Amino acid sequence: MSDPxxxxxxxxxxxxxxxxxxxxxxxxxxxxxxxxxxxxxxxxPDGWLATxxxxxGATVFCWRATRAPGPRVAGETLRLVRLIEATRPxxxxxxxxxxxxxxxxxxxxxxxxxxxxxxxxxxAVEGPARLxxxxxxxxxxxxxxxxxCVSNAERQLGVSHGVQAATWVIPNGVDCASWTAAGxxxxxxxxxxxxxxxxPLAVCVGRLCTQKGQHDLLDAWDTVRTAVPxxxxxxxxxxxxxxxxxxxxxxxxxxxxxxxxxxxxxxFAAADVVVVPSRWEGMALVPLEAMASxxxxxxxNVPGVAESLPVNAGAVVAIGDRLGLxxxxxxxxxxxxxxxxxxxxxxRHVESHHNMAVPASAIVSLYSTLLxxxxxxxxxxxxxxxxADAGPLRRFES
Numbered sequence: 001m002s003d004p005x006x007x008x009x010x011x012x013x014x015x016x017x018x019x020x021x022x023x024x025x026x027x028x029x030x031x032x033x034x035x036x037x038x039x040x041x042x043x044x045p046d047g048w049l050a051t052x053x054x055x056x057g058a059t060v061f062c063w064r065a066t067r068a069p070g071p072r073v074a075g076e077t078l079r080l081v082r083l084i085e086a087t088r089p090x091x092x093x094x095x096x097x098x099x100x101x102x103x104x105x106x107x108x109x110x111x112x113x114x115x116x117x118x119x120x121x122x123x124a125v126e127g128p129a130r131l132x133x134x135x136x137x138x139x140x141x142x143x144x145x146x147x148x149c150v151s152n153a154e155r156q157l158g159v160s161h162g163v164q165a166a167t168w169v170i171p172n173g174v175d176c177a178s179w180t181a182a183g184x185x186x187x188x189x190x191x192x193x194x195x196x197x198x199x200p201l202a203v204c205v206g207r208l209c210t211q212k213g214q215h216d217l218l219d220a221w222d223t224v225r226t227a228v229p230x231x232x233x234x235x236x237x238x239x240x241x242x243x244x245x246x247x248x249x250x251x252x253x254x255x256x257x258x259x260x261x262x263x264x265x266x267x268f269a270a271a272d273v274v275v276v277p278s279r280w281e282g283m284a285l286v287p288l289e290a291m292a293s294x295x296x297x298x299x300x301n302v303p304g305v306a307e308s309l310p311v312n313a314g315a316v317v318a319i320g321d322r323l324g325l326x327x328x329x330x331x332x333x334x335x336x337x338x339x340x341x342x343x344x345x346x347x348r349h350v351e352s353h354h355n356m357a358v359p360a361s362a363i364v365s366l367y368s369t370l371l372x373x374x375x376x377x378x379x380x381x382x383x384x385x386x387x388a389d390a391g392p393l394r395r396f397e398s
Contacts (some may be wrong), residue, residue, distance in 0.1 A: 009038045010367065011089035013080065013099040015065050017047025018260065019207050019237065020285035021096050021118045024150075024172055024359075026052055028093075031360035033057045040087055042080065048262075061087070067098055073105070080106040091367050097121035101136070104143040112370040115140075116148040119303075120157060123280040124211065134161050141165035145370050148363070150283035151304035168366050171308065172283045173356035179265065179292035190269035200231040200333035203271035205264060205286050206278070208239030208257075213277035213300065215241070216322060218248055218255065220277075223326035225254055228333045233275075234258050236267050268293035272339050273332040278302045279319055287314075288354050291346030296339040298328045308354065313346035 010032055012025055025041070026049070032039050033056060041053045042063035050060045061083050065076040080102050084092065093114045094103035100115045107113050122133035137158070141147070147165040149155040150172050158167075191198055202224070206212040214235055221233055231254065235245065238260035249255045261267065268274060274290035276299035283304030287297045297314035299305045305316055315331075317324040332339040 007036065007038050008091070008367065008371070009040070009087065009089045010091050010093060011040045011042060011084065011087055012093045012095060013042045013063065013103050014049065014095040015044060015067055015098040016096055017043055017049040020172075022047070022049040022052075023285055024118070025049070025095055026056065027173065027175060027356045028360050028363050029053060029058055030056050031357070032364065035364060040089065042083055065098055065102060069098070069101060073102060077102045077105045084111075090371060093363075097124075097133075100140070104140045107143060109143045109145075112145045112367075113143060114146045114148055114366065114370070115144045116150070117154070117158075117282060118150060119211075119280055119282040120154070120161075122161065134163075137161070137163045146366055148366070151307050153303035153307065154282040157303060168362070170359045170362045170366075171304075171354060172285050172288060173354045173359040174285070174288045174292045174350060175356045176292055176351050179289065187270060187272075190266045194263075194266055194270055196234075196270055197232070200228050200272050200336075201234065201270060202231065202273050202275050202329055202333060203234045203236060203267050204275045204277065205236045205267060205289070206276070206284075207237050208235065208241040208245055210241065211279055211281075212237075212239075213279050214245055215248075216279070216320065217275055217277040217325070218245070220322040220326040220329070221255060223323065224329050224333070227326075227330040231333050232256070234267065234271075236261055236264060264289075265293065268295055271295050272336055273298055273314075273329060275325070275329060276300065276305070277325060281305070283308055288350055291343070291350045291354075294340075294343040294347040296332050296342035297346060298325065298332065300325070310345065310349050313342050313349055 014022060014025055016022055029039050040059040040061060042061045043049050044064055045062050053060050063079060063083060066072060084106060091112045092103060092107060094100045095116050096118050100117060122130045125133060141163060144165050147167045149167060149169050152169050155167055155169050188198060204214060204217055208214055224231055233255045236258040246257060268290055273296045276284055276286050276297060278284055278300055281302040281304050287299055287309050290297045291313055297309055299309060299316055300319045301316050302319060309316060315328040317328055
């Protein structure tokens with residue numbers, strides 16, 4: 001796998017092509033291109049990821065794959081085998097569950113492999129499917145040179161389910177420079193550009209699906225409307241739950257679906273409070289983006305939230321606590337001064353703790369470690385991996 005030019009080749013593999021996971025990937029990609037790496041991306045052709053990666057300067061390969069496991073995995077894996085053979089990357093970085101499944105089946109330890117779950121696959125299923133997902137993750141560590149978790153809570157959850165691998169905790173980050181305009185933009189101006197009235201506004205940004213908890217938020221919203229009658233709720237994003245959510249709000253003027261938007265920064269700027277009612281995460285990107293926009297955050301206590309959201313930047317409620325969720329939203333919609341003070345605190349926190357340059361640099365350091373011959377883990381070593389306690393942005397040695 002030597003390269004006479006000395007240029008490192010990295011292949012990122014990803015099935016999600018909109019929302020948080022590709023946003024994180026794009027941040028890594030831009031940093032690696034700036035360092036002179038040859039970067040490729042294998043992803044489905046839908047969504048914005050492929051276009052954004054090409055515009056950044058990467059090579060993009062169309063890899064047709066679906067999010068769900070099933071009989072298509074064999075064909076998806078075979079296509080990935082051929083793509084890897086053609087591109088000969090020095091490192092393959094697999095993002096999310098499906099890429100982790102097909103990618104590790106395709107590579108099987110034959111070249112340095114990084115797997116970043118961005119939230120464990122077994123959280124999305126129940127019963128026998130969950131047991132199967134856990135068993136797969138335990139088995140697949142033999143083909144995983146480095147596991148990247150975006151929060152210490154995500155790492156600990158893996159350990160508690162028997163996923164023992166050489167692990168790096170690298171929290172998500174945001175490009176603070178690109179969010180500066182959104183964070184300082186006048187709220188009234190953003191609302192005018194979006195055609196929104198100047199009324200208390202809660203915004204929820206994310207894929208419309210079970211994981212992101214929009215149905216839970218709607219359950220809580222009636223309580224919010226009772227306390228703040230003129231309040232409005234915007235659900236920004238697309239996804240499989242769009243039809244069921246739309247059916248729930250027919251005839252209502254206080255809740256609306258904004259759809260998939262390219263101007264998401266404007267929606268953050270227009271908000272009084274950003275709500276993140278997720279049921280599971282690794283470390284959600286939306287709270288970081290909201291804080292980068294200087295907006296208060298109300299989020300559920302999923303993995304990563306307690307590590308990324310300081311107490312003076314919003315509120316954290318228990319998963320499924322709809323009354324608590326409603327109460328915390330009401331506090332911020334009724335007191336804009338408090339909400340804006342929390343937003344300012346959040347902006348300072350993101351600038352000092354979650355600037356994208358930090359995780360991007362950590363990823364490159366990880367690649368360098370894997371490409372040192374003496375650091376490559378053998379299969380037997382990986383199977384006997386034990387993980388020690390340490391802090392964020394540190395490696396957990398096997």
